Amino acid sequence: MNAPHRTVLALLAAAPLLAACEDGGVIDQLLPERGFTVTSTSMEPTLPSGTRITAERVTPDDAARGDILVVRDQRGEKYVFRLVGLPGDSIELREGLLLLNGTPAQHSPLGTYTVAGEEEGENPLPPQTMTRLSETLPGSAASHDILDLQETELDNFGPVKLGEDEYFLLGDNRDMAADSRLGPQPMGLGIVRSQQIMRRVILPADAAKR
Numbered sequence: 205m206n207a208p209h210r211t212v213l214a215l216l217a218a219a220p221l222l223a224a225c226e227d228g229g230v231i232d233q234l235l236p237e238r239g240f241t242v243t244s245t246s247m248e249p250t251l252p253s254g255t256r257i258t259a260e261r262v263t264p265d266d267a268a269r270g271d272i273l274v275v276r277d278q279r280g281e282k283y284v285f286r287l288v289g290l291p292g293d294s295i296e297l298r299e300g301l302l303l304l305n306g307t308p309a310q311h312s313p314l315g316t317y318t319v320a321g322e323e324e325g326e327n328p329l330p331p332q333t334m335t336r337l338s339e340t341l342p343g344s345a346a347s348h349d350i351l352d353l354q355e356t357e358l359d360n361f362g363p364v365k366l367g368e369d370e371y372f373l374l375g376d377n378r379d380m381a382a383d384s385r386l387g388p389q390p391m392g393l394g395i396v397r398s399q400q401i402m403r404r405v406i407l408p409a410d411a412a413k414r
Contacts, residue, residue: 236261237406240274240284245319246381247272247284249336249349250407253320257284259403264371270344272405273373275396278388284405285383285393286348288341289372296363297385300352300378303363307342314338317351319377334379353379361385364395371396 242255250272251257259274267273271287288302289295296303301311317336322329334351356379366372373396375381386392 238403240282242284245322246375246377246383247286248319248351248377249317250286250376251284251405255408257408258406260406262401262404264398264401267371267401267404270341270346270348272407273401274403274405275373275393275400276402277393277400282402283373283383283393285373285375285381287371288374289366289370289384291366291368291370293366293372294363295361295366295372297359297361300355300359302339302341302374304342309342310340312338314349319351319380332380334377348376351377351379358385366395369398371398371401 237258237260240257240259242251242253242257245253262271262273267287269287269290272284273287275283275285277283288304294303294305296306302309314336316333318331318333321331332353334353337350337352338347339350340347358379358381364372372384373393374385375383382392384393384395386394388394
């Protein structure tokens with residue numbers, strides 16, 4: 205792969221805004237279902253920025269590998285990422301490939317995908333054309349699409365063994381997501397505890413299509 209034009213740290217300079225959702229307050233947290241708006245590109249192509257989603261309340265015991273979850277970080281920010289690691293799992297990324305308990309995820313190329321640029325903020329970004337891949341997690345029959353930009357600092361991680369109350373989440377836009385690979389200080393989600401899991405996303409019809 206070619207070296208990136210910008211480092212991942214530069215791309216994630218506005219990390220607290222990545223995959224954040226509208227906050228409706230304490231009352232909304234008690235509703236069985238509620239709506240959010242995705243405000244970053246970290247879950248593209250599944251959930252493009254601006255997508256309205258519905259999320260249902262879920263307990264950690266009911267959350268399954270592959271679910272898209274709304275979670276809260278240690279600073280109180282909300283994020284939307286895909287659950288890939290459950291308590292007891294070993295997680296590793298090697299040159300962009302996810303390994304779950306030593307078994308690699310399966311990838312199939314699907315062409316290219318262009319993520320819109322961002323003109324606002326301290327670090328405006330031009331549009332990025334990325335490789336689109338279908339990913340199937342080990343032991344799963346379902347697949348989802350992910351994006352690969354090029355070689356970045358986020359391509360290699362771990363291996364890390366998750367503890368009894370630890371969950372690992374990744375963005376589908378793998379090279380532009382402040383997910384569990386980045387610690388909560390200064391800008392990432394970090395490894396998630398059960399009390400941080402809030403809701404499970406119900407995909408809108410157009411996002412669920414392949």
